[in-house]
């Protein structure tokens with residue numbers, strides 16, 4: 315396509331979207347699509363049918379930056395008219411040095427700027443299409459689960475992370491706005507909410523826990539109140555990216571009462587106080603272990619998910635061994651492990667004693683082997699139990715689902731065998747018959 319070619323007035327222009335990166339970026343894409351549809355634009359499923367392509371990039375790690383740059387190049391080759399947004403958009407010089415012919419570059423969560431760029435390069439059609447947009451907005455996830463973004467940015471300064479530089483400090487949404495969106499999602503058929511942000515447990519700090527009214531009840535814009543409000547909605551509510559502040563413990567009783575899912579995604583990143591200090595993260599590991607044990611006493615079925623980084627600058631074999639000992643004792647149910655990636659612009663880039671790649675690799679394998687054993691132990695303990703399973707897919711005879719301990723995309727699945735007439739999105743009982751490292755197999759319970 316000629317890069318100067320703009321769509322003909324009167325015909326609704328079509329915008330292609332390439333969405334890269336984490337669930338937070340996916341939510342940004344959903345918001346952009348909702349705005350586009352609200353203004354009467356159409357969404358093109360391919361490059362050829364699009365008048366313009368928006369590439370929502372990720373810039374967190376060097377590998378993600380490479381993937382984003384590659385995606386921009388592909389969109390330029392295939393279509394020619396490209397607007398770039400998202401995390402990598404915070405560094406326009408990087409993009410423009412490589413691709414001088416992109417139409418515009420905007421940064422993360424800059425919805426107004428993205429829309430301005432679209433208006434400039436694809437003039438806005440008449441907005442009689444407004445009513446085509448459902449109240450709940452346009453979502454890129456399946457109908458039965460949805461990501462609920464409660465804030466932007468982060469006010470922590472972990473030394474390995476450039477997200478605050480890319481996305482700014484914490485900016486929380488007022489609690490009534492979040493609860494209203496959750497209610498609209500429920501009305502639109504959502505049965506599972508995935509609460510996301512960069513720092514979920516800091517929710518509301520920036521707006522001084524502003525008091526707001528929702529359904530004639532006063533709530534503070536605060537993590538605990540938010541969980542209570544969501545817990546009233548009769549949906550599975552799953553908490554992601556919960557920074558390990560002490561006040562997190564206050565929501566554990568809501569899990570015990572069944573108001574929110576017994577699942578907590580809480581990135582610990584390491585267990586050695588030395589490494590944690592160098593990361594600028596909370597470093598009292600004995601307290602963390604005691605808290606996890608207490609959570610398990612209060613909610614025996616709780617699934618703890620966490621992420622860890624091995625090979626951080628200065629990590630010694632002794633530090634790594636402390637991490638392994640912590641894993642042995644804490645029995646983290648779901649753990650992601652990343653080899654430290656030396657992102658330019660991160661404070662850790664300038665720390666001394668970087669760990670050689672082969673050492674990182676070797677530690678990563680040791681960690682993953684232990685994690686597999688822990689995960690397998692949990693999976694095997696489920697055999698013979700009857701669990702609630704949310705159905706993600708079905709062919710009429712059998713299906714795929716997830717237990718309360720499994721988030722979509724990142725955790726295990728349940729193979730529902732000889733289970734006819736399952737409906738996607740429904741929550742059914744299933745008797746677990748078999749398990750491997752991460753996945754389960756199940757059949758209808760006897761009295762199905």
Ligand code: SF4
Pocket residue numbers: 468469470471472475476477478512513557
């Ligand atoms: S809490 Fe998360 S987003 Fe915030 S600085 Fe640390 S790693 Fe980055």
